[in-house]
Amino acid sequence: MMDDVCIRDLEKDFGGFKAINKLSLRVKRGEIYGLLGPNGAGKTTVIKILCGVLRPSSGEAYVLDMKVPDPSVSSRVGYMPQELALYRGLTVHENLAFYGEVFGLTKAQIDVREQALLKLVDLEASRNRLIDQLSGGMQHRISLACALLHEPQLLFLDEPTVGVDPDLRASFWRYFEGLRDSGITMLITTHYMDEARHCDRIGFMRDGSLIAEGSPQQLLDLTHTDSLEDAFLAYSQTEGPQ
Amino acid sequence: MKVSRAFAVTKRVLRDLKNDRRQLALIFIAPLLVISLFGVAFTGNVKDVRVVVVNGDVVAGNSSLSDKIISNLDTSVLNVAYSNSESDAVAQVQNGSASAVIVFPGHLTQSVAARAAGQTSVAQENITIKLLADKSNPNVSNPIIGAVNTAVAETIEGLGRQAPVSVDSSNAIYGANAQFIDFFAPGIISIAVWQLTTLLTLISFVGERTSGTLSRLLASPLKESELVAGYAFAFGIIGTTQSAVLLTAAVILFNVTIVGDVLLAFGVIALLAIVSEGLGILLSSLARREAQAIQFLPIVVLPAFLLSGVFWPIQAIPAWLRPVSYLLPTTYAVEAVRAVILRGWGLDKIYPDVVVLLIFASVFLVLATLLLRRRE
Numbered sequence: 001m002m003d004d005v006c007i008r009d010l011e012k013d014f015g016g017f018k019a020i021n022k023l024s025l026r027v028k029r030g031e032i033y034g035l036l037g038p039n040g041a042g043k044t045t046v047i048k049i050l051c052g053v054l055r056p057s058s059g060e061a062y063v064l065d066m067k068v069p070d071p072s073v074s075s076r077v078g079y080m081p082q083e084l085a086l087y088r089g090l091t092v093h094e095n096l097a098f099y100g101e102v103f104g105l106t107k108a109q110i111d112v113r114e115q116a117l118l119k120l121v122d123l124e125a126s127r128n129r130l131i132d133q134l135s136g137g138m139q140h141r142i143s144l145a146c147a148l149l150h151e152p153q154l155l156f157l158d159e160p161t162v163g164v165d166p167d168l169r170a171s172f173w174r175y176f177e178g179l180r181d182s183g184i185t186m187l188i189t190t191h192y193m194d195e196a197r198h199c200d201r202i203g204f205m206r207d208g209s210l211i212a213e214g215s216p217q218q219l220l221d222l223t224h225t226d227s228l229e230d231a232f233l234a235y236s237q238t239e240g241p242q
Numbered sequence: 243m244k245v246s247r248a249f250a251v252t253k254r255v256l257r258d259l260k261n262d263r264r265q266l267a268l269i270f271i272a273p274l275l276v277i278s279l280f281g282v283a284f285t286g287n288v289k290d291v292r293v294v295v296v297n298g299d300v301v302a303g304n305s306s307l308s309d310k311i312i313s314n315l316d317t318s319v320l321n322v323a324y325s326n327s328e329s330d331a332v333a334q335v336q337n338g339s340a341s342a343v344i345v346f347p348g349h350l351t352q353s354v355a356a357r358a359a360g361q362t363s364v365a366q367e368n369i370t371i372k373l374l375a376d377k378s379n380p381n382v383s384n385p386i387i388g389a390v391n392t393a394v395a396e397t398i399e400g401l402g403r404q405a406p407v408s409v410d411s412s413n414a415i416y417g418a419n420a421q422f423i424d425f426f427a428p429g430i431i432s433i434a435v436w437q438l439t440t441l442l443t444l445i446s447f448v449g450e451r452t453s454g455t456l457s458r459l460l461a462s463p464l465k466e467s468e469l470v471a472g473y474a475f476a477f478g479i480i481g482t483t484q485s486a487v488l489l490t491a492a493v494i495l496f497n498v499t500i501v502g503d504v505l506l507a508f509g510v511i512a513l514l515a516i517v518s519e520g521l522g523i524l525l526s527s528l529a530r531r532e533a534q535a536i537q538f539l540p541i542v543v544l545p546a547f548l549l550s551g552v553f554w555p556i557q558a559i560p561a562w563l564r565p566v567s568y569l570l571p572t573t574y575a576v577e578a579v580r581a582v583i584l585r586g587w588g589l590d591k592i593y594p595d596v597v598v599l600l601i602f603a604s605v606f607l608v609l610a611t612l613l614l615r616r617r618e
Binding site: 014048051052053054055069072074075077079081082084085086087088089090091094098099101102103104117130146 | 247250251253261461463464
């Protein structure tokens, strides 16, 4: 079986600025892969290419064995963009119903999924409130629920925990681990180095390229550091051992 | 293209509007205010214009020709005052207290009678009524001239004399009792829909881009064509509703004449709304933020307002500017809606306008779809 995500020599040029430079990586089925790096490292661009929102300049990327962009994979992939991607003038329920209909779910399916997901993110009581009236953390949880609505097999989460308080971040990682245990593959970007220890594997990105890859423990061992932040800095300064 | 997914978008747009009461109110109240203001302030009829009569035509008794003409002047337009000297009357126009002077020559009654009896020696100036008007504002001077001409014609007719040639304009082909508001109400309604739809689509789409919802949709099974079609359905519905409210208001408040098929007029307006929606999506790619989007407002609204025949006909626009009028979809919509409402024309007569609107709609919708499909 091929890996759920397979990127080979990917490059993305934005009018002379190389956002991604010869990037290759693989995400195995059922793992949480963390893409780490500072702002501007190219993490969001990678996710957008994998979701078919951007087109690669060169190289190739496969998602669920299909070369992207390919509309046929969209129904099996969930995407949580960095911006919350919710309609602020609609209620929680109206947002979920809209995305459900876009993914072709029936009304009955939407009802069942909505109940389960609102329970998961602990927002059952907010079903009929406008997004605008929710706190930032609540909006994050609804955004995640929208990405999970159609039971995707593969999830792309772009900075899902940015601007989220520590309590909620911890519960997000509990959701993610739960999802992984149910067989869902996840590619998560973050610039919070410490939370990446929850990932099965990590890729350090800088200036559009991968500078190191491995399990959190491997990366700590190789750099003789005791935090991923220090490990990243070690690689970042030396252009480290690949 | 899957209709159910397009309808999901339609429902989403309508719900957004339903939840936003303030926006909803603005959609209806702003154009209502505009149509009321224009209707009240801009009826096109001048009233109570002061004219000064200098009457040299005095005949014993009161059977002078000048008195008959004066009694035939339309007093709803003219407010008649008298003066004994022409120079004093002219001074009143010069200081702004009157708008025109009517001078009846001495012995007008006798001279006209003599001329009628075949005496060719009567001097022309003895049978000429002088009308000295302040013509700096044609909106005022033209009704004065019209009122005086009408009064003279009626008086001569009343004397049982036949004018050598006469023009009878009392039987209208269309718009027998049309007022100025009848002429511009269909135009204002079309422009209101054009403005609202373009602006709302523009702002919604800039919002879709900045809030990330567009990214989520592009990564979903929703096709770009379904997104564009969904918005088109929604704004077709919103445009029709808006125009229905405005037309009802125009009928109730200003007694606007409707002789044609209202549903056909709404159909044309819905088509215009779809054209505007396509334009809004296209313009949204040029704006990064909502604040920039708002700045498109004058570019979208002003040419349509001034050049598509809302207040004056296309023929009144300078020839070199007329091509711009013909590039504006509103020109065709205004013309078609007006023809339906005022003249009662059917699709068999307005189809050229409808075809042009259909072409605009297809081109804009296809371009909007291609624009969304284009991936960086």
